[in-house]
Amino acid sequence: MARILTIPAFRVAPNTTLLSWGGITFLGALLLPWTRSGRDLFTFTTSSTGLALLGSSPLMPAILATAVLVAVAASLPWTNAQRGRVALGLGALGTVLVALRLFGAGQPFSGAAVVAGLGFLAVLGTGLALAGVLRADAFIASSVLWAGAFVIIFILFPLWAVLKASVIVKDQFTLAVVAETLRSPVFFLLNNPATTRNETLIGVQAGLVAAAGAVLFLAVTRRLRQSWVWILYAGLGVGVLTALYLGFGALRNSVLLAIVVGVISTALGFVFALLGERSRLRTRRLLGPFSILPIITPPFVLGLAMIYLFGRRGFVTYQMLGISTNIFFGPLGVAVAQVLAYAPIAYLVLQGVVQSLDAALEEAAETLGASRWHVLRTVIWPLARPGIANAFLLVAIESLADFGNPIIIGGGKPFLATEVFFAIIGRFNPNEAAVYGVVLLAMTLSIFLVQRYWVGRRSYVTVTGKPSGAKARPLPPALDYAASGVFLAWMALIVALYGSVFVGSVTKLWGFDYTFTLEHLRNLSPTGWKVFWTSAKLSAYAAIPSTLLGFLIAYLVTRVEFPGRGGLEFGSMLSFAVPGTVMGIGYILAFNQGPLLLTGTSLIIILAFVFRNMPVGIRSGVAAIHQIDRSLEEASTMLRANSAVTLWRIVMPLVRSALLSGLVFAFVRAMTAVSQVIFLITPQHSLATTQILTYIEYGSQGRGAALASLLTVFMIAVILALYGINRRLGGPTAREVTAA
Amino acid sequence: MNRAHVSVQGITKRFGPTVAVDGVSLDVEEGSFTTLLGPSGCGKTTLLRMVAGFHHPDQGDIFLRGIRVTDIPAHRRNTAMVFQEYALFPHMTVGENVGYGLRLRRVSADEATRRVGQVMELVGLAGQQRKFPHHLSGGQQQRVALARALVVEPEVLLLDEPLSNLDAKLRIRVRSEIRQLQQQLGKTTLYVTHDQEEALAISDRIAVMNRGRILQLGTPLQIYHHPVNRFVADFVGLANFLEGEVSAPGQVRMEGVSLTVPDGALPGRRVTVVLRPEAIRLHARPPEGVANVLRGYVTAASFLGTLARYWVDAAGRHWIVDVPSPGEALMTGEVFLEIPRDRIHLLTET
Structure with a gap:
């Protein structure tokens, strides 16, 4: 009995994980090149392998020796805790040495740096797990470190580069560029010297009038005492809006656009959500397909279509109404295109909100004497308010960040997202671009924070947890018909717009000569087809790591407790809030020189896609993993599976269809992305979306339409295939994934 | 003129092809506590929701005070x-929850505050007005819901199954509180439940429903002791059922046994004998000078505190017998069942 209890716990077999990582790191550092001479990633220069550098670089023997020591530590008969502490030290030392070597040399990195860096991080992770610092096993600990490193290098570092470029010019700290940019009339101009009126004064007056109106209203409704803040808000809000309306410049255009598009899209989205959940008419079945269409096509396709239908020689404006108008070139046209593109996003957000409204609450109000109107005002509205705010803020971020529509039908008016582009491409001023980027980032980021930490917390959880059995009350017929009418009108517009692009691709010269031709489609060869396949190839490459990394991070943040978990989650979700153009210049500024040189390669485009679309993977991963009862994993652990095995054998099969949907949507988003890659493309690595923009800019709209049609049809085919497969797998529908 | 407070007359409600409520009529007297009892899907909730006004009946009418x-x-x-x-x-x-209905009725703020305070005191939650519902326990939430309605x-x-989310002990406490409150206020109450014990404990009258119809309407005692058919007898409480034929006045013959029963059924009719478990007496030795004694064997016994429940094989059947306040030991082996004649209930329709 006593002998059984005293099994020696300190005689442990060699740790194979550590041993392998030590070996891999050693071999990689010894045999692979540390640096490369040009941009090309896969050049093998024997002169920069560890073996060759052994004599010249003092760091090289230290790095190799550290790797050998890891292998030794793995083999010695120590207890886990001892081995862990040693591995922890060696891993940290190795990581620092690799970083020193990389940044000390200052030359573009190559294979050995990647292998050694990741290898030492894995050793560090294993050490943390063995020493018991992290309550996780080696796989999880290493995953956390790797994910953290990726988020720091490919999300935080580029953003830091943008911040830095806005205030540091030629290694000197200066606020001159900031001041110059913000004072420029392109950014914002309130008091226009060309007009006699004083815009500032009018703004102040409007604010005062609004505040007075609020006082009056509250006095009449006898709520004056509690609501003085609302007077302040009303005055400030109306004052600022009036000033914006009267002003000029990118800030004014972008902010007004975001507010208007946000309000209209959210209202439409709410109407559609009500229809989808509570309509008795058949038209509600069309909501699904029509809400998904604008999401899976590049948003600027709608901009292009707007030109076709409502432009100077537009089919509706010129051919049918006989007017030649520029009215849709500018903020109005952009607003219409964005509303059409983003109302579905609001719909998908609000669909969940309307679904979760408990019908029993409405019935309870009714039985206490509340009419339909009262129920709407006192029950539905307060409960849906956080969701509505949420939808509004998401749409506002999308609108601020949108690049394609303003550039196509912005009519040359400045917008924040496009000014970032023009500052670099037109004015060759990366510092000015950075300032625009910082302004844009500050706005989207504060909206993101408001949405996440303020609105997010205010949502009401169902008090009793269980949703009641009461069925949703159908809409009153009058409202049902009116809302369905709105939806049908919206749908007709969408059909007309997409239709015009399809027709435009087989029309000789839209607006002038409507004869049928296959010329544009033929002209896609060779350039059009080539960029299309480059797009598809790079998007497919990017989809896999972005989904897997997204799911891994989702698993880590939902299931594992570790210090910095909130940070990892926040950092990886951040790119939701970062406009594509800002991330784009971030990548240019961060990876254009020095040890991390990546520009000009296809890898940087893939990386941009991966870290841009990872949040989609994270969201669908979190949603899918929440569906899995934790006890399944605990059961697996009880049966002696480590977390890698549990993840692979238990979690993966259960989230299979969510994973597939995540993969497809990462692909779709990459295929339709434009703003984050517009700075990164090179003639060899041109992409379909940017090529469409080029075609349109240089006047070959027909070819642009042809390529856009091709892209749209391809995306629809991909989504239909996903539907088909997922139906057989019985997984979530594509719509549920987009909503995630 | 119908004196009933709530009167439901010939109501039918269909949902697609299924008939949820099938020609039901029911009168509820002022101040009474009436329970709709039945298995799930029997139409009891639909009936209640029609009285509330959430569903419109396809046929029939509902009257409030005529x-x-x-x-x-x-x-x-x-x-x-x-x-x-x-x-x-x-x-x-x-x-605010409790005051919601008052606000809609344009009761002045001071008056509303006073009445909310009163009703909160009535349900035993005085001074909890400023909390949010999720701060309260399930039982407290239920009382707030009651206060809001009252x-x-x-x-x-x-009331639509108001106790089904509470745990067993709390359910019993809250149900007696609801009953007390109802008596105190003399409020006409219509109550829906699938729990027969709850229905027996709380109601003045019970309407047992199945498949959209009311099978029996009566006081709890009537329902329990004189069920009109096998469904009611089976749904409310436990029962032993024996089928046989009336051989002579006061005699029912069935396979292997002949029982002396109350008079009433004509000879030659098929009848079902309903025997509540506690109606049967259990003896270790054959009792002297009584009719209807069967010899049997205890196959299983279970001690339930206030009673002991026996499963007995006798006359080729399984019997359930409840013996109140069991002593120190349970009976085993050979036993004798005594079936008092006046505790037998006969169902003439099978």
Whole structure:
């Protein structure tokens, strides 16, 4: 009995994980090149392998020796805790040495740096797990470190580069560029010297009038005492809006656009959500397909279509109404295109909100004497308010960040997202671009924070947890018909717009000569087809790591407790809030020189896609993993599976269809992305979306339409295939994934 | 003129092809506590929701104090409903929840505060007005829901399985509180449950429902002791059923046994004998000078505190027998069942 209890716990077999990582790191550092001479990633220069550098670089023997020591530590008969502490030290030392070597040399990195860096991080992770610092096993600990490193290098570092470029010019700290940019009339101009009126004064007056109106209203409704803040808000809000309306410049255009598009899209989205959940008419079945269409096509396709239908020689404006108008070139046209593109996003957000409204609450109000109107005002509205705010803020971020529509039908008016582009491409001023980027980032980021930490917390959880059995009350017929009418009108517009692009691709010269031709489609060869396949190839490459990394991070943040978990989650979700153009210049500024040189390669485009679309993977991963009862994993652990095995054998099969949907949507988003890659493309690595923009800019709209049609049809085919497969797998529908 | 407070007359409600309520009529007297009892899907909740005004009957009419309310929408009927999931407004405090109906009735703020305070005291939650519903326990939430319904002084109080989310002990406590409150206020109450014990404990009258119809309407004692058919006998309480034929007045013969039963059925008819488990007496030795004694064997016994439940094989059947206040030991082996003649209930329809 006593002998059984005293099994020696300190005689442990060699740790194979550590041993392998030590070996891999050693071999990689010894045999692979540390640096490369040009941009090309896969050049093998024997002169920069560890073996060759052994004599010249003092760091090289230290790095190799550290790797050998890891292998030794793995083999010695120590207890886990001892081995862990040693591995922890060696891993940290190795990581620092690799970083020193990389940044000390200052030359573009190559294979050995990647292998050694990741290898030492894995050793560090294993050490943390063995020493018991992290309550996780080696796989999880290493995953956390790797994910953290990726988020720091490919999300935080580029953003830091943008911040830095806005205030540091030629290694000197200066606020001159900031001041110059913000004072420029392109950014914002309130008091226009060309007009006699004083815009500032009018703004102040409007604010005062609004505040007075609020006082009056509250006095009449006898709520004056509690609501003085609302007077302040009303005055400030109306004052600022009036000033914006009267002003000029990118800030004014972008902010007004975001507010208007946000309000209209959210209202439409709410109407559609009500229809989808509570309509008795058949038209509600069309909501699904029509809400998904604008999401899976590049948003600027709608901009292009707007030109076709409502432009100077537009089919509706010129051919049918006989007017030649520029009215849709500018903020109005952009607003219409964005509303059409983003109302579905609001719909998908609000669909969940309307679904979760408990019908029993409405019935309870009714039985206490509340009419339909009262129920709407006192029950539905307060409960849906956080969701509505949420939808509004998401749409506002999308609108601020949108690049394609303003550039196509912005009519040359400045917008924040496009000014970032023009500052670099037109004015060759990366510092000015950075300032625009910082302004844009500050706005989207504060909206993101408001949405996440303020609105997010205010949502009401169902008090009793269980949703009641009461069925949703159908809409009153009058409202049902009116809302369905709105939806049908919206749908007709969408059909007309997409239709015009399809027709435009087989029309000789839209607006002038409507004869049928296959010329544009033929002209896609060779350039059009080539960029299309480059797009598809790079998007497919990017989809896999972005989904897997997204799911891994989702698993880590939902299931594992570790210090910095909130940070990892926040950092990886951040790119939701970062406009594509800002991330784009971030990548240019961060990876254009020095040890991390990546520009000009296809890898940087893939990386941009991966870290841009990872949040989609994270969201669908979190949603899918929440569906899995934790006890399944605990059961697996009880049966002696480590977390890698549990993840692979238990979690993966259960989230299979969510994973597939995540993969497809990462692909779709990459295929339709434009703003984050517009700075990164090179003639060899041109992409379909940017090529469409080029075609349109240089006047070959027909070819642009042809390529856009091709892209749209391809995306629809991909989504239909996903539907088909997922139906057989019985997984979530594509719509549920987009909503995630 | 119908004296009933709530009167339901010939009501039918279909949902697609299924008939949820099938030609039901029911009168509820003023101040009475009436329970609709039945298995799930029997139409009891649909009937209640038609009284509340959430469903419109396909046929038939509903009267409140003799006034036809069939076409009046829910919010203008003076009924108040308590829901299974309480349906408290999560964005309002307890006070605002309870005061909601008063606000809609344009009761002045001071008056509303006073009445909310009163009703909160009545349900034993005085001074909790400023809390939010999610701060309260399930039982407290249920009382808030009750207070919210009572404060508007409805003509009729409707309760839809209000106790099903509470745990067993609490359920018994809250149900007696509801009953006390109802008696105290003399409020006409219509109550829906699938729990027969709850129905027996709380009601003045019970309407047992199945497949959209009311099978029997009566006091709890009537329902328990004189069920009209096998379904009611089986659904309310436990029973032993024996089928046989009346061989002579006061005699029922069935396979292997002949029992002396109360008079009433004509000879030659097929009848079902209903025997509640506690109606049978169990003896270790054959009792002297009594009729209807069967010899049997105990196959299983279970001690339930206030009674012991035996499963006995006798005359080729399984019997369930409850013996109140069992002593120190349970019976085993050979036993004798005594079936008192006056505790036998006969069903003439099978």
